[in-house]
Amino acid sequence: MGSLSGGWVQMNIGAHDPNSFLRGTATFTNGPCLGESRTIKSFSLISGTTYRFDYYVPINRNPQLAGPVQPNTQMLFGCDKSLDVCTNRFANQTRFGATPHVPKPESAI
Numbered sequence: 001m002g003s004l005s006g007g008w009v010q011m012n013i014g015a016h017d018p019n020s021f022l023r024g025t026a027t028f029t030n031g032p033c034l035g036e037s038r039t040i041k042s043f044s045l046i047s048g049t050t051y052r053f054d055y056y057v058p059i060n061r062n063p064q065l066a067g068p069v070q071p072n073t074q075m076l077f078g079c080d081k082s083l084d085v086c087t088n089r090f091a092n093q094t095r096f097g098a099t100p101h102v103p104k105p106e107s108a109i
Contacts, residue, residue, distance in 0.1 A: 008054045010046060011073065018043045018051050020089060023078030026053065031071045032061045040078060 009026065027037040038055035046052055079085055081098030 008052050009059070009071075009073070010050060010052050011075070012048075012050045013075070014049050018045075020077045021053065021075055023080060025076045025078075026055070027074045027076075029072045029074055033059060033071060036061075040075075 011026075013021070021040050021043065024040050025037050026040060028034055036059060038057055038059060040053050041056045042054045043051045044054075077089060079090070079098075083093065083096055083098070086096045086098060087093040
């Protein structure tokens, strides 16, 4: 399902909108990276439905070192804590309690 080069992973996501995965999580479910999770920072189209996903923190190991078996990854949609995403992506407007305007810790001085 993916391959690694440096600090990114290449994934075929089928019919999903790649924007749905921004700020989401990728967790490896087999191979040398079993159990490792990373937050998705950005993506870029490679071809067709195959994208390059970059992470905020690089992966320390190559997930393909286990041999010819492709690494499996569980991808979870991201949330920007806006009412639009809460309503349209997650159908969870009744529980909306997000704080989209709170600055990230590294930007608050």
